[in-house]
Amino acid sequence: MLFQRLVVFLAAGIFVSSAIAQKIVAPPGWKLTWHDEFNGRDGSSPDPKKWVYDLGGSGWYNHELETYTARTKNVRMERGNLVIEAHREDFTGVDGKPQHFTSARLKTLGRFAQQYGRFEARIKIPQGRGAWPAFWMEGVSAAQVKWPACGEIDIMENIPKDPGRVYSTLHGPGFGASSLLQARHDLPEGQKLADDFHVYAVEWSKEKMTFFLDGAAYGSMVLDTPEHGRDLPFDQPFFMILNLAVGGDWPGPPDASTQFPLRMLVDYVRVYAKKN
Template sequence: MSRFSVVLTLIASFCFANAIWAQASAEPPFDSLVWQDEFNGDLLDYSKWEIEVNAFGGGNHELQIYTDRSKNVRVENGSLILEAHRDHAGVSGTEREYSSGRVRTKRRGDWKYGRVEVRAKLPRGAGIWPAIWMLPTEETYGGWAASGEIDIMEMRGQQPETVLGTLHYGPAWPNNVHTGDSYTLPQGSFADDYHTFAVDWSKGKIEWRVDGHLYQTQTKWNSSAAGFPAPFDQSFHLLLNLAVGGGFVGPVNQETKFPQQMLVDYVRVYQ
């Protein structure tokens, strides 16, 4: 082999090695389990979760009140149960037609990059809105949605065979924007059995999976306060909730029966 050929071979090997290293750096394998809750036992682990109490729902013209009653939030038979009722519950002098549950890991589980994986069985019915999502622990780039929001899974109860994955970003509301896609089961609905919902979140790239099936990749977003990959370059925490009504799903109708349950088998975070 000539000296020139040797040089070309070395250059090609160097470039290939750098390409592999760059790919590995940008897309970690996320094979180290750093946080989990299998919901064993009969009590919620308050070192990992906070139950949110909110007399005015979660915004978006939702109809429920969020309480910390075991009727709405509990651990039972190996699952976290978020349960919605039509019971005219009251908190701090405010009564609403529906009650439900919402939990979060804020300052108990906060991560920058990794795989967040949740196995859950979802409810169904017009006006029912289960969600698995993430918010920034610190609003580094400003109020919602300037600091970002990662929706791992949302579902309209009247379309129980389809889930959505969405990013919210850009300027603060009402000038924010969102981008996303949906996944439809080939047969059956998400109310029939448990399914696994996950995002793989690395620098400049977020992938969505259902039962291991990759259905969406986003690599383009923006921030009004900083350059790419802001705002998705900060620590986020996880939220699980079951909402009733609101602009995303529309009204409840007479065919929607209560109580409604969102069952969560486990939450696992890998980095």
């Protein structure tokens, strides 16, 4: 009887795992190369085989106000989502810099990187003055060269003054913060990105990058022509980053109207490569 129950249990486990796997249907012409569905136990940390953390409160080149931590108060799994939660609290991080806000920033550096493909995440962003959610990537050369020489691909950024707008931006030598290659997309008037989950994606090839919101393309940037007059650093693998910043040069600081904690929910992150 014990053996039979064990067999039934194992079979059920295989069935559940198969059912979860079958939910991931690759877009036509693509094959899945990496993913995280964030289906771990509630309150647990993200998979350390897939994610590492940026820690501290150095301002992150943007005069941001948060200290990034690895505490489950700031980053955890919950009901099938990754939760990145920003709090208003006094906290001194590992770098010894005291700040008045905490949050989290995860990356796949050293765990996964890919050159070209489709990178997508289903995310529900927070709304509030000072909130700066992002899903983005940097080149693996970031360990050797300074930004923006390593390259940056911002798949999704949002700032409070534009609640219905997604920003997608490329950074590299000669086109950093003051000179951008950028695409934008606005929801219908009155709608906010924070109202629901949305799928943010980029399809990246040697020739161009195309950005998508919920499956609809809204901007392409050509990479293989000399018209930009710049050295484009997109000929290397890139790793992914998820974070929720507080304040900074672009979104501005939180104010009395900002309701903490701010919560960024990530249902999944998936990466595909073109089929041969």
